[in-house]
Amino acid sequence: MKNRSYEYDVALSFAGENRAYVEKVANSLNKKGIKVFYDLFEEANLWGKNLYEYLSEIYQSKARYTVLFVSSFYNKKLWTNHERVSMQARAFQESREYILPARFDDTEIPGILKTIGYINLENRTPEELAILIENKLKKDQTFFRNRWSKLSTMINPKPFIFTLKIINEKEEFIKHAKVVLMANNSTYLEGFTDENGLAHFVIRTRKLYTVLVAHSDYPAVVFHNVNPKDDIEVTIEKSENTGSLIINKSGQIPGLTGKVEPAISTDDRLSIYADNIAIEGGKNQPYNMDLDESVTLEDKEGNIISLIFRFFQGRIALIDYYKKSTVRQFS
Incomplete structure (x- = not known):
């Protein structure tokens, strides 16, 4: 057996x-x-x-x-x-x-x-x-x-181009969207859409990929087990006050001063560190959480952002963010 x-x-x-x-x-x-x-x-x-x-x-x-x-x-x-x-x-x-x-x-x-x-x-x-x-x-x-x-049988000796097209619900091209193709072994390809909403990737090894899409004006998009042999078109819809981004190792959330850094904790949970940023009102860091769980961050200026991690693998994180409010405190 x-x-x-x-x-x-x-x-x-x-x-x-x-x-x-x-x-x-x-x-x-x-x-x-x-x-x-x-x-x-x-x-x-x-x-x-x-x-x-x-x-x-x-x-x-x-x-x-x-x-x-x-x-x-x-x-x-x-x-x-x-x-x-x-x-x-x-x-x-x-x-x-x-x-x-x-x-x-x-x-x-x-x-x-x-x-x-x-x-x-x-x-x-x-x-x-x-x-x-x-x-x-x-x-x-x-x-x-x-x-x-x-995996060995998927190796393709001849490189080929995989193209992803991103449009909105009005069929308008979405430019400057970040796209990452993440393989199961945590290697990845990354790029941005052009003026025609197109992102092109040179594929040298035929694998299945998780496709991540982020844009400052649109929510995050994730597609699992994508075979790059066929080009794909993605339609995303706006959600009020919601944007998304992809960070590698660490990054800055629009609307917040300071950086965040996601990681895997010792008990294999998602955890985040934040530089000069309070997490959930000042909880200890690293702060442990789960995918698709909302967490609130506040910077030194009183700017408050809600984050939801939609994907995390290797050092790549896909994040939705929602601006809640701005609080000013005076002595």
């Missing part, structure tokens, strides 16, 4: 009552380039299939690992127990861990011994769980060999 290639890196098995949490895990894994079986990602594929047979095959043979989200709801569902039986049939055949329990509570699941190592979800965010799943996969050498093999 050790040389086997799987259709999915991980499958997620859960009760519908826990979907809100699990969906965030699935989205986070997807952003990391991890192939995840999550039912809502597969609606078109599942349409018309014999689900009893198809799901048995998914959980028994098509995924490298399965994360089983243990809860009181899980035990009561017909389909989750069908998935569990398929997983256990696979686990019985293999001499390595396959079922990875993640517990919302202490519910006993038939066949899942309490002595099996599990992850407690009580104070763990979906992004933190996704990072643990990613780290588990990184320890699997077959996973690495398969991924390297797929």
Whole structure:
């Protein structure tokens, strides 16, 4: 089994009552380039299939690992127990861990011994769980060999031009937008749109990219798993008082004096440092936060800006910013 290639890196098995949490895990894994079986990602594929047979095959043979989200709801569902039986049939055949329990509570699941190592979800965010799943996969050498093999086949000996066109809702060209193409290995290409809203990139290695777009007059845009073989057109719409920017290592937020510097904390969370800028009224720095979480900054002049980090990888951050108000204090 050790040389086997799987259709999915991980499958997620859960009760519908826990979907809100699990969906965030699935989205986070997807952003990391991890192939995840999550039912809502597969609606078109599942349409018309014999689900009893198809799901048995998914959980028994098509995924490298399965994360089983243990809860009181899980035990009561017909389909989750069908998935569990398929997983256990696979686990019985293999001499390595396959079922990875993640517990919302202490519910006993038939066949899942309490002595099996599990992850407690009580104070763990979906992004933190996704990072643990990613780290588990990184320890699997077959996973690495398969991924390297797929990347190797994407090398294109002849460079080619990939073009991205950016317009607004009025079909006007958006010039001076910054565009970054970020590969899964954190290497990147960057450029700006010209007078015709076009950004051109010379592609020498065929990979899938995350495309980041930022402009001082428009919200941030992110596209995942973009194949550069075909040019793309992006339409973005204005949002009042909202702009976006991409910073590398550190940068200045329009409307604020001083710089901000995002980083990854020791517990793998997003954290930010700010030079001569108060974060959330003066919280200690580095300040830990999550993607898509709003944070308020105030500079020495009393200018207040709300930030939301939409993407962070390597040293590249994509940020939405919203000017709240200006506060003047006099003695």
